[in-house]
Each structure stands twice: as structure tokens, then as C-alpha cells.
Amino acid sequence: MIGALLLRDGYACAYCGARLEGTDFEVDHVKALSVGGATRPANLVCACDGCNRRKGNGPVPVKARAEVRRRTARVVDLRAGRAVGDALYPWAPVRREREAQRKARVRAAGKDVTFP
Secondary structure (H helix, E strand, O other): HHHHHHHHHOOOOOOOEEEEEOOOEEEEEEOOHHHHHOOHHHHHEEEEEHHHHOOOOOOHHHHHHHHHHHHHHHHHHHHOOHHHHHHOOOHHHHHHHHHHHHHHHHHHHOOOOOOO
């Protein structure tokens, strides 16, 4: 899930826009767990260590609210259309469909369908 969040957020801090590289970032709850937030993609953003510590369990800084809303809405759109994993691998639904078609052809020919 962290990879999907990084991809969605463009490898940048949701609050200051700094480029996130390696492990110098944290996954932040937009609405903190301590005030009723949930651990789901629509409530998570990537943030640099400094921004995440400054925000604490408080509200999103005013300057960053529009950007955070835009990023979290994008995950909701992805989840409505397909699984988050498919967002990282857009060819996955096509591959599953082709595999199902291949198994149907083999089954129609009267052969065993148990292959990896």
C-alpha cells in the first residue's frame, strides 16, 4: 500500500511538496487516529518527517488543504474503478482476462486446466 500512496502522491510531501526519496518520509493520517481517523487510502498521505511532526494530530495546514483533498480523492477514484494493486499494474486486468480465456479454451478442448 505504501508504494501505491507514493505513486499517487508523486513521490512528494503532501504538505510542503518536497521530493521524498528512500525512507525519509512517513505515511500520515490526514485525520489523526486519536481523533477518529481511519487507516485507509482516502485518509493517508505521504509526508516528510518535518511536516508530519509539525502537523501532529492537528488539522491539515490551511495552505495544504486543497492539495491533500486532490490527492486523497484520486485514491477514491482509483478504488471505484479498480483495485489499488491494479493502479500500479494497469495491465493486470487484461492479463487476468486473457488467462481466463486461455483456461476456457483448454477446458473446451477437454484438457486439464490446473497450471500455474
